[in-house]
Amino acid sequence: MDRQTAENRIEELRNLLNQYSHEYYVLDQPSVPDSEYDRLLNELIQIEAEFPDLITPDSPSQRVGGQVLDMFQKVTHEIPMLSLGNAFNEADMRDFDRKVRQAVGDQYEYVCELKIDGLAVSLKYENGLFVQGSTRGDGTTGEDITANLKTIHSIPLRLPQSLSIEVRGEAYMPKQSFSKLNEQKEENGEEPFANPRNAAAGSLRQLDPKIAASRKLDIFLYSISNTGGVEITSHSEGLDWLDSLGFKTNPERRTCSNMDEVLEYISSWVEKRPHLPYEIDGIVIKVNSYAHHEILGTTVKSPRWSIAYKFPAEEVVTTLLDIELNVGRTGVVTPTAILQPVKVAGTTVGRATLHNEDLIREKDIRIGDKVVIKKAGDIIPEVVNVILDQRTGEEEEFHMPTHCPECESELVRLDEEVALRCINPKCPAQIREGLIHFVSRNAMNIDGLGEKVISQLFAEKLVEDVADLYRLEKEQLLRLERMGEKSVSNLLQAIENSKGNSLERLLFGLGIRHVGAKAAKTLAMQFETMDRLAAATLEELTAINEIGEKMADSIVTFFQQEEVSELIQELKDLGLNMVYTGTRPVVSAEESQSVFFGKTIVLTGKLEQLTRNEAKEKIEALGGNVAGSVSKKTDLVIAGEDAGSKLKKAQELGITVWNEEKLVEELS
Numbered sequence: 325m326d327r328q329t330a331e332n333r334i335e336e337l338r339n340l341l342n343q344y345s346h347e348y349y350v351l352d353q354p355s356v357p358d359s360e361y362d363r364l365l366n367e368l369i370q371i372e373a374e375f376p377d378l379i380t381p382d383s384p385s386q387r388v389g390g391q392v393l394d395m396f397q398k399v400t401h402e403i404p405m406l407s408l409g410n411a412f413n414e415a416d417m418r419d420f421d422r423k424v425r426q427a428v429g430d431q432y433e434y435v436c437e438l439k440i441d442g443l444a445v446s447l448k449y450e451n452g453l454f455v456q457g458s459t460r461g462d463g464t465t466g467e468d469i470t471a472n473l474k475t476i477h478s479i480p481l482r483l484p485q486s487l488s489i490e491v492r493g494e495a496y497m498p499k500q501s502f503s504k505l506n507e508q509k510e511e512n513g514e515e516p517f518a519n520p521r522n523a524a525a526g527s528l529r530q531l532d533p534k535i536a537a538s539r540k541l542d543i544f545l546y547s548i549s550n551t552g553g554v555e556i557t558s559h560s561e562g563l564d565w566l567d568s569l570g571f572k573t574n575p576e577r578r579t580c581s582n583m584d585e586v587l588e589y590i591s592s593w594v595e596k597r598p599h600l601p602y603e604i605d606g607i608v609i610k611v612n613s614y615a616h617h618e619i620l621g622t623t624v625k626s627p628r629w630s631i632a633y634k635f636p637a638e639e640v641v642t643t644l645l646d647i648e649l650n651v652g653r654t655g656v657v658t659p660t661a662i663l664q665p666v667k668v669a670g671t672t673v674g675r676a677t678l679h680n681e682d683l684i685r686e687k688d689i690r691i692g693d694k695v696v697i698k699k700a701g702d703i704i705p706e707v708v709n710v711i712l713d714q715r716t717g718e719e720e721e722f723h724m725p726t727h728c729p730e731c732e733s734e735l736v737r738l739d740e741e742v743a744l745r746c747i748n749p750k751c752p753a754q755i756r757e758g759l760i761h762f763v764s765r766n767a768m769n770i771d772g773l774g775e776k777v778i779s780q781l782f783a784e785k786l787v788e789d790v791a792d793l794y795r796l797e798k799e800q801l802l803r804l805e806r807m808g809e810k811s812v813s814n815l816l817q818a819i820e821n822s823k824g825n826s827l828e829r830l831l832f833g834l835g836i837r838h839v840g841a842k843a844a845k846t847l848a849m850q851f852e853t854m855d856r857l858a859a860a861t862l863e864e865l866t867a868i869n870e871i872g873e874k875m876a877d878s879i880v881t882f883f884q885q886e887e888v889s890e891l892i893q894e895l896k897d898l899g900l901n902m903v904y905t906g907t908r909p910v911v912s913a914e915e916s917q918s919v920f921f922g923k924t925i926v927l928t929g930k931l932e933q934l935t936r937n938e939a940k941e942k943i944e945a946l947g948g949n950v951a952g953s954v955s956k957k958t959d960l961v962i963a964g965e966d967a968g969s970k971l972k973k974a975q976e977l978g979i980t981v982w983n984e985e986k987l988v989e990e991l992s
């Protein structure tokens with residue numbers, strides 16, 4: 325074939341393939357059988373192989389996934405990728421509507437859309453060519469995942485007009501691809517993905533685009549961040565325009581003229597949701613007119629012209645088979661519900677924490693009961709309530725034991741605590757849990773030393789305290805279950821490497837009461853060496869903003885113990901670093917703009933949408949400091965349901981109190 329013929333045929337093939345792709349992937353109306361598409365694609369690939377200089381980045385042949393990348397490049401979003409405020413009930417929606425009306429008057433429209441459960445991406449086109457696709461990242465900086473996005477057939481590589489635009493949408497994995505992928509993973513003995521969102525995110529964050537290509541992802545576009553000079557006056561017009569350019573938008577959108585219609589749309593989707601071929605986690609409501617968007621504006625985090633209505637967490641019924649007791653690192657004995665395994669929000673759940681005896685009494689939970697469970701914040705399984713009218717009379721009431729299930733010493737209830745504790749410092753369960761904590765990710769971070777290995781080492785008496793970890797030998801480890809040469813040598817290397825950890829990891833790992841990872845870091849930064857910290861007085865400690873009396877007390881008491889000084893000496897002799905080697909923190913722009921920045925915040929009561937830990941992590945990521953008790957130093961108290969004494973104290977001290985909704989709004 326001569327060059328000119330090749331050029332002509334390539335052009336012809338690309339046009340046909342683009343047309344067929346659009347019909348198949350965007351319009352869902354194929355006009356030719358798959359085999360015809362494959363035949364033409366193969367022909368194109370062959371001609372391009374003969375004339376490689378004729379390959380262009382927008383050729384349909386480039387969708388199959390080319391070179392493996394070393395890393396993803398960072399992409400700065402000129403227009404930040406914001407998130408949305410959340411609504412959880414009708415009242416929240418009416419509230420949103422009221423604010424909109426106040427700002428723009430009575431003449432307005434809403435567009436309702438499905439909230440696709442995938443991940444947000446931004447697509448950039450220059451002169452009609454797809455040049456860059458990126459993840460949202462922190463909203464300002466994302467990652468360049470162009471090669472992976474090109475494997476999504478519904479993303480046009482070339483637009484019908486030579487436009488320079490940027491559009492945004494949600495990349496997702498259809499339910500069917502998701503279950504196939506998980507079946508495959510299970511067959512290969514790999515860990516399945518928890519939900520389609522994780523699967524989509526995992527696929528798009530692969531450095532080898534062939535993996536993304538094999539994963540059958542799709543996308544719905546939902547906004548335009550740069551129209552390239554084309555005048556568009558409303559959101560619905562924008563979506564129609566995206567359609568005309570060959571993008572895939574979600575067909576279920578609807579324009580509503582008032583909040584009642586919006587609420588109707590929402591409830592209709594509560595019913596229809598399970599029948600969709602992809603997951604949604606809510607409904608997004610947007611004011612239609614762009615002029616109204618201007619008036620309403622945005623906060624740092626989200627536009628005031630839009631809100632996401634989140635569906636309530638999925639609830640399922642199962643049987644409570646038993647209640648098991650676990651003794652934690654600090655001796656707290658927690659009851660755990662053993663459940664007839666059921667699928668909830670994407671994963672199979674067989675256990676749920678019951679927290680303490682009071683909660684069991686309050687909910688009147690009995691062994692054998694039919695219980696409703698859900699995942700709090702869609703992550704942590706919990707028992708919502710008992711279905712009382714399904715009781716047979718055979719159910720057994722549960723009582724907390726009076727003695728430790730592990731070491732049989734008497735359990736005690738410390739002042740003001742609901743929890744029962746084993747206070748025997750030699751309790752094997754506590755020691756084992758302490759070891760697990762020591763090697764965990766936020767502490768010494770020793771890879772390959774999980775719960776199972778530690779439990780074995782402990783049971784075999786190879787490790788009785790943390791110092792013993794550093795005395796482990798190859799032969800001892802080789803004798804353990806499922807430990808080969810390779811894993812043993814990796815493990816020994818990981819243990820060796822952990823000796824060089826900065827002081828805060830060791831401090832946190834030692835499990836000093838009330839000293840969390842964050843406080844450990846503050847202490848390490850402040851005192852710089854273990855010896856200086858060990859010699860610190862109560863006054864020196866409480867002088868630090870983030871250290872309260874209770875923690876200071878616990879630190880002083882900890883270092884006064886003879887066994888502790890001995891242990892620290894042993895660890896020193898074994899070569900562990902006792903010095904802070906981290907850097908001083910650099911404050912990111914997002915952090916310093918946050919309302920939480922530099923503030924001391926106390927969480928109290930039961931949170932519904934987030935777990936305590938999630939809330940804490942999010943607040944800390946924004947530069948806030950989460951404290952355990954309310955004092956004059958507290959800036960803000962977040963009170964969940966049934967908040968008790970801490971809330972009262974905050975009110976007495978005149979400290980600002982927020983409810984959970986307000987917290988979630990500020991965090992999103």
Ligand code: IVH
Nearest residue numbers: 406407408437438439440443444494546608
């Ligand atoms: S609009 C300015 N529309 O939900 C914010 N987002 O919680 C633009 N999402 O980050 C977002 N479906 O990843 C919008 N129809 C839809 C959506 C949608 C899913 C995701 C998106 C966003 C998150 C916000």
